[in-house]
Amino acid sequence: xxxxxxxxxxxxVLDITGVEVVSDDTDLIETGTLDSLALVSLIMELENSFSxxxxxxxxxxxxxRSVSSVCDLLLRLQA
Amino acid sequence: xxxxxDKQRHFQLFTTCPQSKDVxxxxxxxxxxxxxxxxxxxGFEGILVYTDNGLVDNWAVAQVILEHTQxxxxxxxxxxxxxxxxxxxxxxxxxxxxxxxxxxxxMLAGGFKNDLSAMGDNTPHDxxxxxxxxxxxxxxxLLESQSAFSFEGNYxxxxxxxxxxxxxxxxxPGILISGSSEAGMQASRDIGASAIRYPKxxxxxxxxxxxxxxxxRLGIIAQDTSREAWRQAHERFPETRxxxxxxxxxxxxxxxxxxxxxxxxxxxxxxxxxPYWMGPFQNYQTFCPYLVGxxxxxxxxxxxxxxxxxxxxxxxxxxxxEELLDIQKVYExxxxxxxxxx
Numbered sequence: 001x002x003x004x005x006x007x008x009x010x011x012x013v014l015d016i017t018g019v020e021v022v023s024d025d026t027d028l029i030e031t032g033t034l035d036s037l038a039l040v041s042l043i044m045e046l047e048n049s050f051s052x053x054x055x056x057x058x059x060x061x062x063x064x065r066s067v068s069s070v071c072d073l074l075l076r077l078q079a
Numbered sequence: 080x081x082x083x084x085d086k087q088r089h090f091q092l093f094t095t096c097p098q099s100k101d102v103x104x105x106x107x108x109x110x111x112x113x114x115x116x117x118x119x120x121x122g123f124e125g126i127l128v129y130t131d132n133g134l135v136d137n138w139a140v141a142q143v144i145l146e147h148t149q150x151x152x153x154x155x156x157x158x159x160x161x162x163x164x165x166x167x168x169x170x171x172x173x174x175x176x177x178x179x180x181x182x183x184x185x186m187l188a189g190g191f192k193n194d195l196s197a198m199g200d201n202t203p204h205d206x207x208x209x210x211x212x213x214x215x216x217x218x219x220x221l222l223e224s225q226s227a228f229s230f231e232g233n234y235x236x237x238x239x240x241x242x243x244x245x246x247x248x249x250x251x252p253g254i255l256i257s258g259s260s261e262a263g264m265q266a267s268r269d270i271g272a273s274a275i276r277y278p279k280x281x282x283x284x285x286x287x288x289x290x291x292x293x294x295x296r297l298g299i300i301a302q303d304t305s306r307e308a309w310r311q312a313h314e315r316f317p318e319t320r321x322x323x324x325x326x327x328x329x330x331x332x333x334x335x336x337x338x339x340x341x342x343x344x345x346x347x348x349x350x351x352x353x354p355y356w357m358g359p360f361q362n363y364q365t366f367c368p369y370l371v372g373x374x375x376x377x378x379x380x381x382x383x384x385x386x387x388x389x390x391x392x393x394x395x396x397x398x399x400x401e402e403l404l405d406i407q408k409v410y411e412x413x414x415x416x417x418x419x420x421x
Binding site: 035036039040043044047054056057060061 | 320321329
C-alpha cells in the first residue's frame, strides 16, 4: 500500500511540476521542484485525491518536503 | 490626486500597477499602459510598481508608464539586494533627464523569504531595515548632492561618488518605506521617509505623530449602496479553499510582522456595518485590507484614517477605470467638510 501511495504521489508531482522525482527522499522544496504555487496545487490535489483535509494550523512545511514525508502525512491523516 | 487640505498637509493618492504574473504575456504591456492612463485620468498622484523574484523588472515597467503618460509618477518598489544604490540613483536621474518626470520610491526591507534566501540573503528582519536605511540615504545623498558624495556604513560604503547627470531639485523622488514594525518605523525616521503600512481597522490605529506623515495601503470597493458594494466585493474576491491554503502557506514562510498581524486580525470577525474587510487577504488574493460600502460610509472611514495622520493612500490593483473613478469620488467626499457620520 505504501508503495502505491508513493507512486501516486510521484505522479502528482510530475503532473504539477513536470519534474520526475527519482527518489522518494528527494527534498522537493530545496531543489526547487515545489515552489509556493506548486505546493498549493499539490495540497489541493492531495485533499481531492486522498479525501483528506489538511489543517495548516496543525501541520508544518516539513511534511511536504519529500514524497516520503507527504506519504507519512497522508497515512496520519487517514488514520 | 494631491489635495491640499491645509498649508501643513497633503493628501496623496496612489494606485497599483498590475503584476506580470497575473496577466497573460501578450496582454501585459498594454494593460500596464491602460491602467496607468486610467489612474492619470482619475487624478492619481502615482502608481505603485511591485518588485519580487516572480515579476518582470520594475524599472522596465516604470519606463513603459513614463513613456505612455503625461504626469503620473511611478512609485517604484526598491529591494536593496537587487542592485547597488548608485544604480538606483542613476536610473532616477536618467528618467529625469530623458522624460523630465518625477518618480517615487517605495523602499523595501523584506520580501518573500524564499526570494531573499534564493538570492543568498538570510539577513534578519531588523538588520534588513538598517540596510535599507543606509541604502536609501545613499540614493538620497547622490541625488541631492551637487558635488561628490561619501557615506560610510555597515552595509554600504561610497567615497567621493558623484551622480551624473545631475538631478533637478523639483524632480527629486519622494521616498516611502514599507513596514509597520518598530524597526520599520525607525528606518522611516532615519531616512525621512513616509512609512507605509497595511492598516488595522481605524478604531484600532493610534494617532500618528511622525515627522513625515505616514500612509496606508487599502483596497476600496464603493458603490451607491453598501449592499451593491458588498455584492461586488464577494464576486471579485470569492472565498476558495485554494486561496485559504495559499494564505496559510504564506503565513508559514513569512517573517513579516505586518503579515502576521494582519493574519491575526483576519481571525476576528467584523460586523457587516464595518467596512473593513480582510476577505481578500485571507484568500491570498491580495495583501491589503479592503474598505467596502457605500461611498459615504467608506469616505467617512478614510477621513478617520486621515484625521489620525495618514496622508498617503495606496489603493489595490484596479479592475477598471470605473473603479478608480469610484475611488476618486470617495476621496473627494472624504475631504468634504459636510461629511457626517452615517
